[in-house]
Amino acid sequence: MDEVTQYVTTSDGLQLAVYESGQEHAPVVVLVHGYPDNHHVWDGVAAELADEFRVVQYDVRGAGFSDVPGATSGYRIDQLVDDLGCVIAAVSPESPVHLVAHDWGSIQCWDALPDDRLGVRIRSFTSVSGPSLDHASMWLRAMHRGPVRRLLQIVESYYVGFFMAPVLPEFCARRGIIGRMVEHSSSLGRPSTRRIGETVERSEAEAVNGIALYRANMPGRLLRPRPPHVTLPVQVITPSHDVHVSAALAAEAPRGYAANLTVHRIRGNHWVVAQRPAAIATLVRAFVDQVTPELAGAPDDSDYPR
Template structure:
């Protein structure tokens, strides 16, 4: 992030988070949360588009980039990730709610905050890209008899989530470069030429596996989420090989009173491949919100 400032924000368990800010701090804040196996640099193509209008904040999720990592698996549970989000908001926008924009695992973890009344005064809006709530996804799959073909396609697309539960094998695949090759292949699916190349590290890929292991139970024993505390925009890329459009668009419906859901052209990494489109959609969504937000 050229021209940005960096700070260290302590999480509730002592892990330090690397936080990056760009744009005018007197403007509304857009907070960007990345997914797996990325760090905050996945947002680099998008930030210049947003910084013209907003105070833009991004951070390295625990275990990635310049952020610290927890001592054990429990440090990757969703409750702790929501605490991290609260700490970043308190440090960067203490007096006004933020517009949350999240991708992949950043979105998975953010749904926990979006359905938590404690965040009602902290969130002005939420844009979710390729990252469903595990609770909502689990309930959607349980109701698969209503959409059996879509459910089967999503289960098949999620095979890697179950593979990550195996001991040692996922780490071995990272060390051998197999996982990185799979991600690269996924990136190329329908991607335009000259796209931004996301920087990734072996350490981030290994640490991030714990996200899946620490939270897989949410898919098998989903709780019914509380209603979302803010307006939500769901963007479902049409060529996403990991999160199918039916899941992304349908699972939130019972739990989001103010929901806008639409497909967008692109694949799972559309945030880096078509940043102008994502910035335009986020800005347009924010502009339609009541002025009080």
């Protein structure tokens, strides 16, 4: 979707570009993208859901047509949660929304879920390839429960340390190296012939700006975790060939912190939201029906994508 329907002002004065589609008076689904994406990564899913929901996409700060913070601190998760709250207040002031997020979009949304943040404004949450950093830190510390899986995840997360370095990550982003890293991970276990570069347009600025997400949040969250406890319904979708977030981390890290947790394993890699939009939309629709049975009947198991 290309046309901005409104700009939402954040608590620190930035403007976020918001895009709306679907049915005007239907339940609202808010889609939050990660790094190094913009709202376009959700276009396929939005099109699949538009016949039943009012679908809201937005460019997070530093991406797409949204403003760019002037300092790394502007990318802290607390500020990103405030941004989400501003968007929800603007698009659905009267009713709670169904939240769906991917990658860094999902990472930030976990902090929005407790009741003392935005939990009362959110009816359900679907997370794809984006665990809470605090949950992830606690999972990694429990080495005695499966050291091999945890050590493999640490190896697969090599790029996190790389993004902490000064200057070099920005240089690599401007030379297209980060883009090639994305292309590589998007080719693994693909269920179709579509590569992420063919379905999502990104800019050099988005690749550069989003590096601040890692610098602003990773050290404190991983070293001093404060895992959020969540009572609202949470669905975690774990792609089978995700080299950035292992299925073990995504499925196990929330256990003990999410009281109402559903986990679905699906064929695909880290970019499954762009490559298999119909499958993601099917899971989102079924989950919404499950937590709001007044909207529709529960689906048969055969309806679930694999």
